[in-house]
Amino acid sequence: MSQDPFVSESIELLKKMVATPSLSREEGAVADIFEQYLKSFGLSPERNGNNVWVKTAGFSAEKPTILLNSHLDTVKPSSAWKYPPFVATDPGDRIIGLGSNDAGASVVALLAAFRKLEQSSQPYNLIFSATAEEEVSGDGGVASILKELGPIDLGIVGEPTQMQMAVAEKxxxxxxxxxxxxxxxxxxxxxxxxxxxxxxxxxxxxxxxxxxxxxxxxxxxxxxxxxxxxxxxxxxxxxxxxxxxxxxxxxxxxxxxxxxxxxxxxxxxxxRSFRLNSSSIPVDHPFVIRGEQLGLQKYGSPTTSDQARLPFTTVKIGPGDSARSHTADEFIYKKEIAEGVDLYLHLLDGLNINSI
The missing domain is CATH 3.30.70.360 (Alpha-Beta Plaits)
Structure with missing residues (x-):
């Protein structure tokens, strides 16, 4: 596993997340952790309810804006857990605990990528958001802060996809x-x-x-x-x-x-509702083209996510495996977090989406 301090810090942050119960609509304590964590790096996060976000400095109306979003909430643990779900068990190569795979690994990897990308000039504005109520498609989640985020040109939604590109979601x-x-x-x-x-x-x-x-x-x-x-x-x-x-x-x-x-x-x-619409990204979008150049595969996802609440172009991609989501003894490999941070950087560093 990489010794990159950003990755090491991400793993430690994930452990804190797992150890802090954050069932849907009860994410306040873990939102507090993220708010203070961002402030500890001199960033200026904003908050609405249990949603926390931060923008890069020098935000410009002349640039397009990319949103990096993933969710803080988890489902309830089943009775089949052998490990304590609210303890980050660390046997060496992985972190076992509720929300480690879905979608804690994506949250911390996206945040690490944000911190690295905001250190250099990019041809876009960048927003990182850690949001609530994804597991229940709640109105108090990412949909509740869209007006405060402003116009978004591309959304990267962090979910366990094995870092392959879900270019469409049902x-x-x-x-x-x-x-x-x-x-x-x-x-x-x-x-x-x-x-x-x-x-x-x-x-x-x-x-x-x-x-x-x-x-x-x-x-x-x-x-x-x-x-x-x-x-x-x-x-x-x-x-x-x-x-x-x-x-x-x-x-x-x-x-x-x-x-x-x-x-x-x-x-x-x-x-019952018209809220959970399908979503997609054009296959000739610069993000998708770069992903293919990096050897990533395109596929369609049958599971819903925050993409359904985002009324702009989105793609779903993140570390971990969807098959582990909502299962007893859910886990994430530490190397998956490192690979996630690295791939997010390769996908986004210097990406020009003005050409679309």
Missing amino acids: GLMVIDGEVAGRSGHAARDEGLNAIYEALPVLEWFRTYQFPEQSEFLGPVKMTVTGVESGSQHNVVPDVCKFMVDVRVNEFYRNEELFQLIQKKVNCRLQA
Whole structure:
């Protein structure tokens, strides 16, 4: 592992993060750590709620702005943990603990890259943000500080991707549906069975394919994940309720897709939210081109992240492995943090995004 002091400091910061419980909406203590850590280097962080950010000196409206963002919150630990989840266990080559992989390693690696990049002149403004409520897609997270950050031209979202480039990420929309019938006695030929009326609707969701299909994310995927109807065996049900999980590719905005679905389906539909849109970065973007020159791969991510709340061009990339996220005894290799810092620097140092 590199003896770079920035990397060593990042590992120690990660240990403090792990040892400080930061469940979603309860990130205050770890936000305090980051605020004081940034101040210790003579930086001037800003804070709103449990979100902390800092801008490079000499911010200029003449330059584009790049945001380096990752999240401070974690999911709740499961009962399957063998190691204490809120202790940074260090067997030598890795750090074991809740949030070490998702997304503590990305937070500290992005911060180390920010500290190095801000020491020299860059053709862009740079902002580092450590934000809250990512795991619950909460309104008190990165979305709550966008006005204070100002216009952003490119967002680097730190999540465990094995430092490969997630150039597209699926959006998520949950739809509740209701098909009406008419009640009657099950023993007589009366009423209108809402379950039977719902069958062609459910079949439509199972089989319909939207025309726009993505190279990286494939087609829009709709899955009926719940059906509820009926109250007792001898009553023809007058309503059938269902819910649909919709994973959206980058060719559709959630609200647009919902309107298209409503035109195709003759029943009552209600989307729970339009917030979690798909996101992408053009494959000819200078960041992607440089990544390919460094030997990185492009792929589409099926999991949602803060990208869904960022209304500008973003790419998801960070140290660690998504397969370890939300698992018992989650861990990050120390060498992954070192590699993450190094790759972030190679990707961003001197990057000219004015050419897009």
